[in-house]
Amino acid sequence: MRLVHWLFLISAALFVSGIGFLVAGARTAQQGSDVQSAVDAPALTPVATVKQIMQGIVVPAATAVFGSVATIVTASGREDRAPRTDEDWQAVGNSAAALVEAGNLLMMGNRAVDRGDWLKMSQALIDGGLLALKAIDAKDPDALSSAGEPINLSCDNCHQKYQRTGS
Numbered sequence: 001m002r003l004v005h006w007l008f009l010i011s012a013a014l015f016v017s018g019i020g021f022l023v024a025g026a027r028t029a030q031q032g033s034d035v036q037s038a039v040d041a042p043a044l045t046p047v048a049t050v051k052q053i054m055q056g057i058v059v060p061a062a063t064a065v066f067g068s069v070a071t072i073v074t075a076s077g078r079e080d081r082a083p084r085t086d087e088d089w090q091a092v093g094n095s096a097a098a099l100v101e102a103g104n105l106l107m108m109g110n111r112a113v114d115r116g117d118w119l120k121m122s123q124a125l126i127d128g129g130l131l132a133l134k135a136i137d138a139k140d141p142d143a144l145s146s147a148g149e150p151i152n153l154s155c156d157n158c159h160q161k162y163q164r165t166g167s
């Protein structure tokens with residue numbers, strides 16, 4: 001009887017200390033994940049104005065994407081322009097990726113004029129850029145050409161609402 005009693009006490013003690021280990025383990029994991037998220041999200045300080053992002057990133061990238069697929073008719077004939085070599089596709093891919101990232105930059109910090117349409121319209125630029133990237137991954141000139149339309153629409157819609165006149 002006495003032995004059984006002791007065994008019960010020992011197993012109860014083991015059970016309780018086991019819970020202690022679980023709690024300690026969960027705490028350690030929690031602290032670990034706090035450290036991890038601090039590493040994942042460094043403090044970011046937006047520097048460029050929206051105008052600089054437009055002139056420095058958006059315009060050159062959009063020009064490259066819009067111009068990558070075109071039919072050019074001149075006196076000497078017709079040229080169907082499209083990316084052909086791996087380098088061509090990579091170059092237009094860089095520009096489409098820059099458009100996507102410009103959309104991210106537009107949503108950062110106090111660049112976001114509001115939490116409504118500004119975010120939606122920045123997202124529309126991102127979505128258009130992603131569509132172009134998908135076409136580029138597939139090396140599909142027609143799909144790349146079609147992606148120009150939603151990209152262009154995202155520019156126009158945002159300017160209509162937010163571009164101050166005179167700039």
Ligand code: HEC
Pocket residue numbers: 050051054055058059062106118121122125151152154155156158159162163164167
């Ligand atoms: C989310 C909103 C938004 C999107 C999307 C957007 N723009 Fe803009 N853009 C602006 C605003 C706001 C200005 C005015 C900036 C200023 O003058 O301070 C501007 C200004 C410009 C200007 C004039 C810059 C100057 O010299 O004054 C050009 C050119 C331009 N954008 C091109 C584009 C193109 C091309 C696209 C699409 C590929 C685009 N933008 C997408 C908000 C946007």
